[in-house]
Amino acid sequence: ESAKLTLDPAFEVGPVERRLFGSFVEHMGRCVYTGVFEPGHPTADDDGLRRDVIELTREMGVTAVRYPGGNFVSNYEWEDGVGPAADRPTRLDLAWRQIETNAFGLGEFMAWLREVRAEPVMAVNLGTRGVGEARDLLEYANYPGGTRWSDLRIKHGVRDPYGIKVWCLGNEMDGPWQIGGKTAAEYGRLAFETAKAMRRVDPSIELVACGSSNMRIPTFGSWEATVLEHCYDQVDYISAHSYYDAVAGDRAGYLASAVEMERQIEGVIATADHVAAKLGSRKRLKVSFDEWNVWSQSLFGGESGLDWAHAPRIIEEEYDVAGAAVVGSLLITLLNHADRVGIACQAQLANVIAPIRTEPGGPAWRQTIFHPFALTAAHARGRVLRVQATAPTMPTERYGEVPALVAAATLEDDRLSVFAVNRGDQPLPLEIDLRGLPRATAISHVTVAEDDTAARNTERDPRRVEPRVLDGAVIDGGQLKAVLPPVSFNLVQGK
Numbered sequence: 469e470s471a472k473l474t475l476d477p478a479f480e481v482g483p484v485e486r487r488l489f490g491s492f493v494e495h496m497g498r499c500v501y502t503g504v505f506e507p508g509h510p511t512a513d514d515d516g517l518r519r520d521v522i523e524l525t526r527e528m529g530v531t532a533v534r535y536p537g538g539n540f541v542s543n544y545e546w547e548d549g550v551g552p553a554a555d556r557p558t559r560l561d562l563a564w565r566q567i568e569t570n571a572f573g574l575g576e577f578m579a580w581l582r583e584v585r586a587e588p589v590m591a592v593n594l595g596t597r598g599v600g601e602a603r604d605l606l607e608y609a610n611y612p613g614g615t616r617w618s619d620l621r622i623k624h625g626v627r628d629p630y631g632i633k634v635w636c637l638g639n640e641m642d643g644p645w646q647i648g649g650k651t652a653a654e655y656g657r658l659a660f661e662t663a664k665a666m667r668r669v670d671p672s673i674e675l676v677a678c679g680s681s682n683m684r685i686p687t688f689g690s691w692e693a694t695v696l697e698h699c700y701d702q703v704d705y706i707s708a709h710s711y712y713d714a715v716a717g718d719r720a721g722y723l724a725s726a727v728e729m730e731r732q733i734e735g736v737i738a739t740a741d742h743v744a745a746k747l748g749s750r751k752r753l754k755v756s757f758d759e760w761n762v763w764s765q766s767l768f769g770g771e772s773g774l775d776w777a778h779a780p781r782i783i784e785e786e787y788d789v790a791g792a793a794v795v796g797s798l799l800i801t802l803l804n805h806a807d808r809v810g811i812a813c814q815a816q817l818a819n820v821i822a823p824i825r826t827e828p829g830g831p832a833w834r835q836t837i838f839h840p841f842a843l844t845a846a847h848a849r850g851r852v853l854r855v856q857a858t859a860p861t862m863p864t865e866r867y868g869e870v871p872a873l874v875a876a877a878t879l880e881d882d883r884l885s886v887f888a889v890n891r892g893d894q895p896l897p898l899e900i901d902l903r904g905l906p907r908a909t910a911i912s913h914v915t916v917a918e919d920d921t922a923a924r925n926t927e928r929d930p931r932r933v934e935p936r937v938l939d940g941a942v943i944d945g946g947q948l949k950a951v952l953p954p955v956s957f958n959l960v961q962g963k
């Protein structure tokens with residue numbers, strides 16, 4: 469049985485939002501230290517930034533990077549990470565029970581971002597800190613000069629303001645694990661007051677309120693409603709986070725993880741719009757899905773047993789081909805909601821549940837999940853078309869029967885790009901009715917697929933899994949036809 473979809477340029481979701489291809493650098497494990505930053509590494513520049521990781525991040529097409537956490541931010545004092553390196557204090561990071569040297573801070577991050585050519589998504593500490601420190605950090609970062617904090621930035625050698633646009637008002641403040649966690653009402657008030665002060669410093673900023681830290685937490689939905697009743701008018705985004713787990717015994721459910729992401733996006737939007745209706749507001753918030761990825765917590769364990777090490781090896785998950793298909797399906801889901809999801813950050817960038825792996829003093833390489841991200845970031849351009857698909861279904865424990873196909877399409881000028889995941893175990897013939905689209909003559913099909921869906925990239929075999937060109941896709945009488953390999957991510961393009 470084939471999967472079929474109809475594409476018509478008259479029906480679109482909206483423009484491709486470039487901020488959907490965001491990533492996340494947290495002071496956690498080896499994401500910063502020996503990940504993006506390693507003075508003395510053979511590829512390190514004068515600032516200690518690993519050029520090999522910069523090159524891979526560019527190749528991945530990362531457009532925005534959230535920083536410095538994550539749970540880390542809720543106990544972080546940003547002043548510790550600016551100014552002369554020799555004067556910076558070593559502190560206890562309570563989130564991950566790590567030793568934080570503060571050798572890397574805001575200045576190093578912004579220097580790194582400049583090299584990567586991406587925009588910052590900066591989080592403030594609303595766990596152990598509050599309105600005053602958020603105001604000070606924004607003044608340090610964005611105010612031109614002549615005041616205490618802006619002059620300190622200049623003294624630190626940065627004359628021009630950073631002009632950071634997007635700011636997260638804390639992180640996962642609903643989580644019982646969060647240092648300085650809050651009730652929804654406490655956080656809603658704090659978010660309102662912090663936003664008010666920050667907007668006085670710089671009215672041009674965009675603000676993200678914390679939504680729930682996942683969909684399974686009992687307060688999902690009611691948290692967003694209460695928080696937004698307090699701060700709706702002050703914020704532009706409400707965040708969503710989710711990690712998808714390869715739970716043993718339900719492989720089909722794991723491959724169908726995008727079902728859950730879609731439900732979460734729809735639930736958060738419905739809740740935000742409900743608050744808008746109650747407030748009589750015509751303003752519409754967007755979702756910032758600023759932590760998402762495959763993280764097999766059930767297989768690899770959580771954060772227990774951490775004991776005051778600097779840059780420990782934690783949750784360095786190795787991804788296989790199935791993981792790449794899941795990541796591809798999550799990217800497709802984000803694209804299909806580009807009208808209401810304005811920011812998305814894959815968590816994290818290097819080593820910690822990450823598309824890029826490194827060894828201290830050694831190489832950096834691309835995990836399998838690097839490839840669907842890089843292909844989508846490079847080719848999702850122009851407008852997202854509405855995808856009307858029918859497909860054979862497959863049974864899952866978690867979600868019942870789900871379609872084997874997940875697909876999104878973008879159109880820029882006459883270049884059509886179809887992103888498609890076959891999450892089933894059989895080859896899936898795909899037929900696309902190109903109604904109303906400019907006649908495509910050339911066609912290409914690239915896939916991330918292997919006979920062994922457990923194949924991975926490792927330090928010894930870093931190119932085991934790479935995108936491959938497939939022959940056989942055709943255009944025939946206004947129909948585009950291709951066969952999607954079992955458990956695969958695909959990019960089919962016509963021009």
Ligand code: AHR
Nearest residue numbers: 537538539540639640815
């Ligand atoms: O990305 C790892 C952690 O997951 C983040 O610090 C936290 O926000 C989330 O729970």
